[in-house]
Amino acid sequence: MTAYLKLDHIDKTFTRGAATTEVLKDISLTIDRGEYVSIIGHSGCGKSTLLNIVAGLTRATIGGVLLEDREVNSPGPDRAVVFQNHSLLPWLTVYQNVRLGVDKVFAKSKSRTERHDWTLHNLNLVQMAHAADKRPSEISGGMKQRVGIARALAMEPKVLLLDEPFGALDALTRAHLQDSVMALHQKLNNTILMITHDVDEAVLLSDRIVMMTNGPSARIGEVLDVPLPHPRKRLELATNATYLKCRQRVLEFLYERHRYIEAA
Numbered sequence: 001m002t003a004y005l006k007l008d009h010i011d012k013t014f015t016r017g018a019a020t021t022e023v024l025k026d027i028s029l030t031i032d033r034g035e036y037v038s039i040i041g042h043s044g045c046g047k048s049t050l051l052n053i054v055a056g057l058t059r060a061t062i063g064g065v066l067l068e069d070r071e072v073n074s075p076g077p078d079r080a081v082v083f084q085n086h087s088l089l090p091w092l093t094v095y096q097n098v099r100l101g102v103d104k105v106f107a108k109s110k111s112r113t114e115r116h117d118w119t120l121h122n123l124n125l126v127q128m129a130h131a132a133d134k135r136p137s138e139i140s141g142g143m144k145q146r147v148g149i150a151r152a153l154a155m156e157p158k159v160l161l162l163d164e165p166f167g168a169l170d171a172l173t174r175a176h177l178q179d180s181v182m183a184l185h186q187k188l189n190n191t192i193l194m195i196t197h198d199v200d201e202a203v204l205l206s207d208r209i210v211m212m213t214n215g216p217s218a219r220i221g222e223v224l225d226v227p228l229p230h231p232r233k234r235l236e237l238a239t240n241a242t243y244l245k246c247r248q249r250v251l252e253f254l255y256e257r258h259r260y261i262e263a264a
């Protein structure tokens with residue numbers, strides 16, 4: 001069986017003038033359809049660079065990405081990205097922000113009425129249909145992230161790329177949104193690749209956690225399976241032995257074996 005998403009021997013070197021920095025070294029990973037995979041690692045190790053390569057926003061120096069056996073060379077609606085800072089267009093309403101993507105992707109395959117219904121359907125999925133006519137400045141940070149997720153889902157991507165989607169939110173809003181993303185994953189069974197700094201978030205949400213070593217020349221240090229059945233409930237997991245073991249394993253990797261050393 002071929003991999004759904006394959007990161008194949010990726011190296012990435014940035015060059016500025018005479019200076020070159022090798023950020024990623026020989027990254028290989030395969031992700032199955034419907035899997036939720038998180039990438040965790042210290043600041044600056046190259047997580048966003050890797051996600052951008054999968055998104056097609058940055059080219060790998062060596063190696064590449066295959067999605068259903070097709071090489072990824074540019075951005076496309078089959079790989080929708082949700083960034084830490086929502087990136088909604090401020091002059092458009094919530095509805096229009098989602099509709100814009102829907103019109104772009106489904107201009108030929110859906111009628112106007114279908115595109116309207118599909119936009120509302122996706123706003124409903126993230127419980128934001130009630131704010132359809134509001135502008136981004138009129139809604140909270142958590143709500144903006146929900147709209148960003150609706151916009152991404154509305155493109156029916158093969159892979160959803162989440163770049164620290166909860167990073168800018170307060171703890172409670174973050175927990176609510178994590179629960180929503182878990183519920184959406186249960187319902188839609190989408191394939192998700194997420195970057196996070198947060199160990200609990202990684203264990204709570206993921207089927208597998210990819211741990212990166214520190215840069216430069218960051219590699220995949222370890223991949224951990226999280227064998228907890230879905231749906232998961234955060235309160236029950238707090239005392240679950242498997243959860244605690246996974247959490248401990250990631251903490252050991254990050255804070256013992258691959259401690260972050262501040263540049264001098």
Ligand SMILES: Nc1ncnc2c1ncn2[C@@H]1O[C@H](COP(=O)(O)OP(=O)(O)OP(=O)(O)O)[C@@H](O)[C@H]1O
Binds near residue numbers: 021046
């Ligand atoms: N366009 C670029 N040109 C040169 N260097 C870059 C470029 N983009 C990223 N880098 C460098 O690559 C390294 C990895 O950056 P990246 O943002 O991918 O790390 P990260 O793990 O996502 O960090 P954080 O967790 O802090 O967001 C950093 O040293 C960064 O300075």
